[in-house]
Amino acid sequence: MAKSYFSDLVFKRIESLENGDYENCRFVNCILPNCDLSGINFIECEFENCDFSTSKLYDTSFKTASFAKSKLVGLRFEDCNEFLFSIDFQDCNLNLSSFYQVNPQNLSFENCNLKEVDFTEAVLNEVSFDNCDLDSAIFKNTNLEKADLRTSYNFLIDPETNNIKESKFLLQDLPGLLHKYNIHIE
Structure with missing residues (x-):
């Protein structure tokens, strides 16, 4: 069965x-929670104020x-086709989503809620986390080389189990990097 092809269209609601x-x-104001997006190709597409929470991304x-300004709660981005995977998020809720072992060509987050997001074993070289809430986000064996976390907050990243070479942090972020040592920094 041949796939349909759509180009230069606006899909609303x-x-x-x-x-x-x-x-x-x-795609504007689209409500597609629990949708099966398996096998769909989005090339140079924009999504604004959409809800794709808990949708399938195989x-x-x-x-x-x-x-x-989209709601993307509980998505498993590791199920996506990784060929030319390039995506950016602005003012989005990605809580409880997973980027396990994702190796994107380009990825950025701006003003996003990333609570309890799993970044285990992801390759996030040069990724920008601009003003993001990373409360309880999981960083384990994550490559954050040259990542920028200067304006993000609530993260706990262990420098011994993650590559943070040349990453950017602020002095106030030291507790989030040294939390496992149970020391008090004033």
Whole structure:
């Protein structure tokens, strides 16, 4: 069965999505929680004020996709097709999502809720976490080389089990890096 192809379209307030390839499309105010997005290709697509919480992402492609003001709770980005995986998030709720072993071509977070997000074994080189809440986010064997966490908060990152070479932090972030030593920094 041939896949449908959609190009240069705007989808507003839709509640279901046809399997296919979407190129240079915009999705606005779409309510698609628990949706099966398996095998769908999103190429240079924008999502604004959408809800994709707990949707299935098996072999879903995000090639230069951007999400703004969207709810993406409980998504498993490790199930996505990793070929040319490039995605950015602005003002999004990604709580309880997972980026386990993800190796993106490009990834950035701005003003996002990333509470209890799993970044275990992810390769997050040069990723920007700009003003993000990382409360209870999991960083284990994560490569954060040259990542920028200067404006983010509530994170606990163990420098002994994560690569933080040339990453950027603020002095006030020391407790989040030294928490396992149970020391008090004033």
